[in-house]
Amino acid sequence: MITFRFKNTYFFSVFLLLFIFISCSNGRKIDTDTKEINNNKEDNLISKKILVDDIITGADQSFKYLNLIKNKKIAIVANQTSVVTFKVTSSKGDGKSEIHLVDFLNKLNINISKVFSPEHGFRGTADAAELVSNGKDTKTGLPIISLYGKNKKPTQEQLENVETVIFDIQDVGVRFYTYLSTLHYVMEACAEKGIPVIVLDRPNPNGHYIDGPVLEIEHTSFVGKHPVPVVYGMTIGEYAKMINGENWLESGLKCDLTVIPLENYTHNSEYHLSIRPSPNLPNDKSINLYPSLGFFEGTIINAGRGTEFQFQRYGAPFFPENEFQYTPQPNFGSKYPKHNGKLCNGVDLSNEKKLSELNLEYLIDAYNKTPKNEKFFGSTFTIHAGNTKLQKQIEKGLSIKEIKTSWQKDLEKFKKIREKYLIYD
CATH class of the missing domain: 3.40.50.12170 (Uncharacterised protein PF07075, DUF1343)
Structure with missing residues (x-):
């Protein structure tokens, strides 16, 4: 050898x-x-x-x-x-x-x-x-x-x-x-x-x-x-x-x-990234949760930036008080985190099981916990979602099943396109 x-x-x-x-x-x-x-x-x-x-x-x-x-x-x-x-x-x-x-x-x-x-x-x-x-x-x-x-x-x-x-x-x-x-x-x-x-x-x-x-x-x-x-x-x-x-x-x-x-x-291969692909994706858990928590980038909600658990938690000062709390502070990769220096009530996802689908529970939960006098959706939410429909669906109170059903036709069309370019099983 x-x-x-x-x-x-x-x-x-x-x-x-x-x-x-x-x-x-x-x-x-x-x-x-x-x-x-x-x-x-x-x-x-x-x-x-x-x-x-x-x-x-x-x-x-x-x-x-x-x-x-x-x-x-x-x-x-x-x-x-x-x-x-x-x-x-x-x-x-x-x-x-x-x-x-x-x-x-x-x-x-x-x-x-x-x-x-x-x-x-x-x-x-x-x-x-x-x-x-x-x-x-x-x-x-x-x-x-x-x-x-x-x-x-x-x-x-x-x-x-x-x-x-x-x-x-x-x-x-x-x-x-x-x-x-x-x-x-x-x-x-x-x-x-x-x-x-x-x-x-x-x-x-x-x-x-x-x-x-x-x-x-x-x-x-x-x-x-x-x-x-x-x-x-x-x-x-x-x-x-x-x-x-x-x-x-x-x-x-x-x-x-x-x-x-x-x-x-x-x-389907398991693969551990030994190097952060970007400053706020520190480990495998954050990378797995990122597709679901990335939507928070276009909202008023903190998704762990300013902590050592980026994209493994979410919260805000105006959430109902609970046992899990954290305070975002400037750190590596996040000089100006949302709710900087403010105590946030939140949800800890660091022990969540590995996801094999996009999880909308977090986004809908955060929306429901946000007081109506707070503007939940920001100007960049649409470019993260890729459409205006998702915001409207959440505001109307559609269920996760109803929202995901609306994606299926486009997903099936994409899968057929994808097949032409695959190198691996």
């Missing part, structure tokens, strides 16, 4: 391993329609010897993409989740080591010209909706261009002299998570300039179900660009194929797309 040791031999081993990867990668077949890399037994054996997790990400299979970027000027769309994982051996036993994709390729002298960063920034420390400025990575000296704020789409000037773009960001499978919009704009800008895009696929921790209202086109925004349900059950690689195949890019453009697929993954 190939292992690495900490200390001075670490990067020598990395380089030696990559030499093996490059040698083994000659002659790999590529599907010319979708340009997905075909797998073979040799690849699987190499991967399993090197990586810790049974599920192997696209980034971890560097032998499948190094030849695609060799001797080319590349740009990378990345954040803190863009890591390559190796198995390591130390005096304390076997473990794993993670190195950022940018650092990994930089040490291999791959010609990286710049890094594009999404919402929350390259290192993932900015608040939701906080302006992220352009800058320079202190570790590598590479220029960082923000794709959040006014500049959501790479300009043709920013893509000048770029020959290939790598997109590697961990998604959580929720329509209003803005990394999908960043993917769309990157693909569109590259299609306009004829630049190939390589998506390094990663698991969807909410990939085991499909649920929620499908976005209506008139409510398209950066918080939701496509007619998909809140939870769509696809990986970022599969989603990229759908963007291309459904002609969602401007003027029906097609992106020159290559997806580096996962190994040993199905949509």
Whole structure:
């Protein structure tokens, strides 16, 4: 078994391993329609010897993409989740080591010209909706261009002299998570300039179900660009194929797309994210509850921001007094939480069972607990819901069953579209 040791031999081993990867990668077949890399037994054996997790990400299979970027000027769309994982051996036993994709390729002298960063920034420390400025990575000296704020789409000037773009960001499978919009704009800008895009696929921790209202086109925004349900059950690689195949890019453009697929993954696979995909999703529980509690972003209700249990609780000062109380305070990822410094009566969901459907109980419960003199729904609720119907349905007192029944026709239509782009069972 190939292992690495900490200390001075670490990067020598990395380089030696990559030499093996490059040698083994000659002659790999590529599907010319979708340009997905075909797998073979040799690849699987190499991967399993090197990586810790049974599920192997696209980034971890560097032998499948190094030849695609060799001797080319590349740009990378990345954040803190863009890591390559190796198995390591130390005096304390076997473990794993993670190195950022940018650092990994930089040490291999791959010609990286710049890094594009999404919402929350390259290192993932900015608040939701906080302006992220352009800058320079202190570790590598590479220029960082923000794709959040006014500049959501790479300009043709920013893509000048770029020959290939790598997109590697961990998604959580929720329509209003803005990394999908960043993917769309990157693909569109590259299609306009004829630049190939390589998506390094990663698991969807909410990939085991499909649920929620499908976005209506008139409510398209950066918080939701496509007619998909809140939870769509696809990986970022599969989603990229759908963007291309459904002609969602401007003027029906097609992106020159290559997806580096996962190994040993199905949509029902359990997968633990070792790195926060964004500042306010600290653990698996918050990620699982996020599709249901994300609606609170468009309301007056605090959903745990300003605590250490983001998206694992909800509350407000005006809720009826009960045993569970908390006080939001500025913290990592939330400088100005709702009801900052005020004692909130709330509901603790940190021990809730894993959800396999969108749960509207929380939203309806909060609405019913809010006094009529308080404005429950905010201006952004519609863009999170993707329609105006959900707000009206809740205000009219429709049951959860009645609301969910109204989604079914659109969900069935989406599922048929989704099937065309699936890479995994």
